[in-house]
Amino acid sequence: MRNWNSARTARDSRLQAGARYARGKLVAAHDATALLEAVLRPGDRVCLEGDNQKQADLLAAALAAVDNRKIHNLHMVQSGVVLPEHLDVFERGIAKRLDYAYSAPQAQRIAELLFGGKIELGAVHTYLELFARYFIDLTPQVALIVGVSADRDGNLYTGPNTEDTPTVVEATAFKDGVVIAQVAEIVDAVPRVDIPGDRVHFVVVAGKPSYVEPLFTRDPAAVTETQILTAMLAIKGVYAPYCVRRLNHGIGFNTAAIELLLPTYGERLGLKGKIASHWALNPHPTLIPAIESGWVQQIHSFGSEVGMDDYMRARSDIFFTGSDGSLRSNRAICQTAGLYACDLFIGSTLQIDLQGNSSTVTTGRVAGFGGAPNMGSDARGRRHPSEPWLRAGQEADPEATAPLRRGRKLVVQIGETFGDKNAPLFVERLDALELAEKFALDLAPVMIYGDDVTHIVTEEGVANLLLCRTKDEREHAIRGVAGYTEVGRGRNAGMVQRLRERGVIRRPEDLGIDLLDVDQRLLAARSVKDLVRWSDGLYAPPSKFRNW
C-alpha cells in the first residue's frame, strides 16, 4: 500500500527534531545553527531568502556554520547571491548546486567557484521565472526567510520590504516544507499580518534588523551631462512619441536622470499627464520631485528603499500601503505587473552586440539579471491594447491586418557609448558567449535578447530597431549610435545617413534638442539634500548618501 503522505510525515519529523531548540516557535539566535542541523537533510532544496535588497543575514551565517559532515550537497534555490555567506556554503561543501537570479556584488566570486567546480550551476533565472519554478520543479524543502517582527504564534510582519517572502512561503509551507524566519524582535501584536503564523514553523530572534541594501538610490550630484543628454533623448525620442504612461525603470544614472528631468524638461515639453503616470518601480528617491510635482498617479513596488518609508507612508495616494500605513511591496506581483501591464521597460546594461543582445555578464563576473529579463521582454500572452503597444506593433509590422496584429512592448537599453573604466558598451561578441563555452552551458547568460529590444539610446541618438527590416539595417542602426567604440567606427556612413533619413536613427538635432540645455541645472534636484527638501523632510537618506 503506497504512503501518499510521506513528505508530510518527513516534515513532521523535521519539526520534531527542531523543537528541542525552540520554546513554542521561538528559537534563540545562538541556537540557529543547531536548529538548522536538526531540520535540514543532506541534498535538501533550500531557499535562503535574499534578493537585491533585504537579506536573511543571520540565517545565512547560521547555515554557513553548520557541520558539513551532517549537512551537505544542499541545492540552493534563491533569488540573490549577495552576502559572502551565500558562497561560503559552497566553499565548505554544505551546498553543491545553485539556481539563482541576481548576484552583482558576488559576481566575481561565483565565477571563481564555478571554475573551481565548487558550484554546479543550474541556471541564471529572472526573478519571476525562479519563483515559477518554486511551484513546479524547484520547490524548497526548507525556506529560511526574514521579517521585521513576529508574535508568539509566528505571525510575521515583513513591512515595507516584504518583497519575495509571500512567494517563498507559499511554495514551501503548502508543499510540506519547513519555514524558518529570522526577525529583529518579538512583539505582542504585529503591526499587520504579512505572513499568517500557521505557515511559519520556527522564529529565530535576531535582536537586530536584517541588512538591507540601498540599491536604488542614486545621488543626483553624480549624474553626468552625457547621462542628462541620454535622458532628454529618451523623453523626447521615446516617451513622448509613444505616449508612454505605464512603465518600469531599471537601476542606473541614466534612468535617474530621466526621473529628475520630468518636472523640468518634461514640463517644458508639455508632457505632464501624458507620460510616466503609472509605474512598476522600486521607490527611487530620484522620483520624489516628479511625485511632488503631480506627475505620478500610482506606483507598485518590488521592494522598499532605505530611507523612503516615512515618505511613502505620507503619500498613500501614490503607493500601496497596509492597514498599519506602511508600504507593502511584493516582488512576484510587481514583476507580473511589469510584464503584463507596463508598455515600456528602460534600463542600463554593460554590453550590447550587433544583434542587440544585451548582457551584464562580462569576463570573470557572473552577475545575475534580477528582473530585467522579465521586464525587458515582450509578453506574448498580452491581450489588452494601449496606444504605445499598438504603435510599436504597427512600426514592427506595418503590412499586417490591424485587428490581428500583436502590439509590442517598448524595451529600451540606455547608456553612454563608453562605460566605467572606458569599457565600450558595444561589442562584436558578448563576453557571455565566452563564459558559456568555458563552462559548457547550453545557454549564454543573455540579459535581454536582441529580438526583444526595440530602442537603443546613447548620447549619439536613438536607434529604433522596430523600423529595421533586414539584419544589415539592424546592425547599422546599432553602429549608428555606438559612438567612437570599435563597433561605432565600423559603420558605413552612407548607410547610417539613409537610416537617419528614415527616422530609424534620430540625433539630438533631429529631435530639436538644444545641446546648451544639457546642463546639471536642468535636474529637478542636484543633490541628495535637494531630494530631502523636495520630500518635505520625509526622505531620510542612509548615511553614505549624506554629506551635510
Next chain:
Amino acid sequence: MEHLSYRHAVRRRATGSKRKALVGVVASGNLEVLVERVLPDYMCEVDIRTAAAGFGEIWRLVVADFVERRSPGGLKLSINDGGARPDMVSLRLAQAVRAVEGGHL
C-alpha cells in the same frame, strides 16, 4: 601633456556674431572649450591640450565628425582636456558652437 591640432576646410560660416565663448570646466573626465571667431569663414581649427596621451586617432575622428555635423566656419576652438571620454568631448564641442552662435547656457 600632449598637444594636438586639427585644421579643416568648412562649408559654412558659424551663424551669429558673438566673438567668443567658454563652455565646460577643467576637471577629471571633463573639459573646457574656448571658442573664438578669429579665422576666415571657410576655416576651423581645433587645438587640444590633454594629459591623456595616445588618443590622437580618436580625437581626429571626433573632430572630423564635429566639423562635418556643425559646420563651424571661422572658429578656433581651444580645448583643455581633463581626460574626458569622447561622448563628453562631442557634447562640449557642439555646445561651444551653440554658445558662440548666441545660445544661452
